Amino acid sequence: MRILxxxxxxxxxxxxxxxxxxxxxxxxPSARTPEEARRIVESLSWLxxxxxxxxxxxxxxxxxxxxxRGELYGASKEFNDERIATFDFERMHSKGGDVFMTPWxxxxxxxxxxxxxxxxxxxxxxxxxxxxxxxxxFTYALDTTxxxxxxxxxxxxxxxxSSRIVMAKLGK
Numbered sequence: 001m002r003i004l005x006x007x008x009x010x011x012x013x014x015x016x017x018x019x020x021x022x023x024x025x026x027x028x029p030s031a032r033t034p035e036e037a038r039r040i041v042e043s044l045s046w047l048x049x050x051x052x053x054x055x056x057x058x059x060x061x062x063x064x065x066x067x068x069r070g071e072l073y074g075a076s077k078e079f080n081d082e083r084i085a086t087f088d089f090e091r092m093h094s095k096g097g098d099v100f101m102t103p104w105x106x107x108x109x110x111x112x113x114x115x116x117x118x119x120x121x122x123x124x125x126x127x128x129x130x131x132x133x134x135x136x137x138f139t140y141a142l143d144t145t146x147x148x149x150x151x152x153x154x155x156x157x158x159x160x161x162s163s164r165i166v167m168a169k170l171g172k
Contacts, residue, residue, distance in 0.1 A: 030097030037094035038070035040115070044092065046123050047072065047140070051148055053167030058085050060165050070094045101127045101138060113138055134161055 030037065047064040054060060055078050062076035072092040078085045089104040099115035113127035123142035130136060134154030141149050150165040 032097035034094065034097055037097050037099050040099050040118060041070045041072060041092055041094050042067045043120055044072055044125075046142060047074075047148070050170045051167035052170060053147070053165060055163065055165040060167060062167065067092070101125075103138075135163070 044067045048066050049064060051062045052060070058078045058080050060076065060078045062074055065073045070093060074090040077087040086106060088106065091102045093100055100112040102112040103110045111129055111132055113129040115125060116128045117126035118124070125140040127138045128136065132154065134156045135152035136154035139151045143149060146169065148167045148169070152163040154161055
């Protein structure tokens, strides 16, 4: 648990230490007001908490903060019996009338992904950055049993690739 708290704290510290969103994906102007975009992020409280599950043959853990004031942060690690395979941080936030998810795979800031589809009833988010190869899109969705599925899709070397992480929330 101490590791997860430390990862969460590191994610927040890292997010504040870095400059604002860079290289936001190009696209249509937002149809939302800045207030509407902020409220979307603040409606993501269903992500808040400690999640555990699998990513392929490895185990996966992530902790999401509350979406207070239009900012939500996540800290994740993927591991097997021998080592940490990967770790990352993510920031979901509003800017102008848009909502973005900015990942930090292995602690390195990546380009932002723009929210292109949100269904609050189904608790489903879809972020896209067509200028990125892999991942090109992230989908976060809660299934009917309350499990969180995160799907990453894109291309590597011209081949379509996808990755799927399925997690259950601890302490429901």
